[in-house]
Amino acid sequence: xxxxxxxxxxxxxxxxxxxxxxxxxxxxxxxxxxxxxxxxxxxxxxxxxxxxxxxxxxxxxxxxxxxxxxxxxxxxxxxxxxxxxxxxxxxxxxxxxxxxxxxxxxxxxxxxxxxxxxxxxxxxxxxxxxxxxxxxxxxxxxxxxxxxxxxxxxxxxxxxxxxxxxxxxxxxxxxxxxxxxxxxxxxxxxxxxxxxxxxxxxxxxxxxxxxxxxxxxxxxx
Amino acid sequence: xxxxxxxxxxxxxxxxxxxxxxxxxxxxxxxxxxxxxxxxxxxxxxxxxxxxxxxxxxxxxxxxxxxxxxxxxxxxxxxxxxxxxxxxxxxxxxxxx
Numbered sequence: 001x002x003x004x005x006x007x008x009x010x011x012x013x014x015x016x017x018x019x020x021x022x023x024x025x026x027x028x029x030x031x032x033x034x035x036x037x038x039x040x041x042x043x044x045x046x047x048x049x050x051x052x053x054x055x056x057x058x059x060x061x062x063x064x065x066x067x068x069x070x071x072x073x074x075x076x077x078x079x080x081x082x083x084x085x086x087x088x089x090x091x092x093x094x095x096x097x098x099x100x101x102x103x104x105x106x107x108x109x110x111x112x113x114x115x116x117x118x119x120x121x122x123x124x125x126x127x128x129x130x131x132x133x134x135x136x137x138x139x140x141x142x143x144x145x146x147x148x149x150x151x152x153x154x155x156x157x158x159x160x161x162x163x164x165x166x167x168x169x170x171x172x173x174x175x176x177x178x179x180x181x182x183x184x185x186x187x188x189x190x191x192x193x194x195x196x197x198x199x200x201x202x203x204x205x206x207x208x209x210x211x212x213x214x215x216x217x218x219x220x221x
Numbered sequence: 222x223x224x225x226x227x228x229x230x231x232x233x234x235x236x237x238x239x240x241x242x243x244x245x246x247x248x249x250x251x252x253x254x255x256x257x258x259x260x261x262x263x264x265x266x267x268x269x270x271x272x273x274x275x276x277x278x279x280x281x282x283x284x285x286x287x288x289x290x291x292x293x294x295x296x297x298x299x300x301x302x303x304x305x306x307x308x309x310x311x312x313x314x315x316x317x318x
Contacts, residue, residue: 007244011237018233018266031280033273048281053288064289071296078307128292205292212299 044190045121053126054194058183062172065164065201072161072208075215095144102144109137117202121191127198131205138210157207164204168197225272228265236262253301260294 036048036056043051053061113134120126141147148156171193172183180186185193239259243252264287271283 003245007241010244011241014237014240015233018236031271031273032282033278033280036281037278048278049284049288052281052285057282057285060286060289064292067293068296071300074300075303078303126288128288208296212296212303215303 042187042190044185044187044192044194047120047122047124047126049124050120050126050194054197055185055190058197062165062168062183065168065204068205068208069161069165072211075212078215098140098144099146102140102146106137106141109133113137113202113206117195117198120198121194127201128205130198131202132209134202134206135209138206139213142210142214157211160203160207161211162204164197164201167200171197225269228269228272232262232264232266232269234262235259235265238262249305250302253298253305256301257294257298260290264290264294 033048036052039056040046040048040051043055045051045055113130116125116130116133117127118125120130147153171185175184175186176182178186236259239255239257239262242255243259246252246255267283267287267290271280273279
């Protein structure tokens with residue numbers, strides 16, 4: 001009973017605080033929108049969200065990619081020994097309906113991934129959306145029991161997990177060597193560099209999703 | 222403007238629903254799901270504050286930050302679920318407490 005009263009009290013206080021914040025926040029001002037629009041031409045892309053994500057605030061995105069990798073590594077490290085696969089993620093070996101469906105869907109998912117990656121420069125889309133589609137496809141493929149043999153899978157998994165962060169860091173360091181600040185892309189090459197980073201991040205996001213979903217499976221033989 | 226207020230209010234309701242469950246739910250997995258719902262409420266509220274008017278494009282900075290937050294949120298949820306499964310499996314901890 002005390003617990004319920006406490007929660008109700010806390011919810012009420014939070015409601016008041018959040019409501020007050022909504023009132024106090026300067027909703028009528030334009031925020032950072034004019035600044036982004038003014039300098040959009042220098043970003044290398046025409047979609048303002050992608051410009052913020054991969055150019056104006058790309059340091060945030062770099063660290064986010066690092067967070068993703070850390071989470072995947074943490075999940076993998078939970079299973080130092082081979083354990084029994086829990087029944088809810090058991091492999092559907094020989095499930096022909098799922099297997100056939102996955103074979104039809106996988107090429108389409110790859111095309112959608114490529115489209116989302118490319119369109120991110122002009123319209124809503126980008127590496128995280130594309131990575132989510134590819135990752136979902138990878139989870140379906142895993143559930144259908146279609147997997148690389150273990151000797152090939154473990155290195156492939158590890159390489160794909162670090163690709164995004166490695167390419168992102170390489171671009172950051174290269175920009176510094178070329179004379180700019182960390183992650184300050186030279187304007188003529190900004191488009192290509194953003195696409196390069198996004199393509200690498202797609203791979204890592206997709207692999208991270210697969211590892212987060214099936215951490216134990218990936219350590220199985 | 223009204224549309225943004227509805228979205229903002231929906232975000233607040235989601236956040237508080239999640240907060241209530243985080244505090245009262247006895248089971249670990251329900252707490253983790255509730256934390257995820259709290260996060261969704263924050264995202265919805267934040268997106269609503271990016272609204273600048275029907276004919277004006279929204280502020281892209283909150284959109285980019287929410288996109289960042291979504292990915293961190295899914296990683297945190299997945300890691301929390303795995304830790305719960307693992308602690309249950311090794312018998313060191315009762316997930317219902």
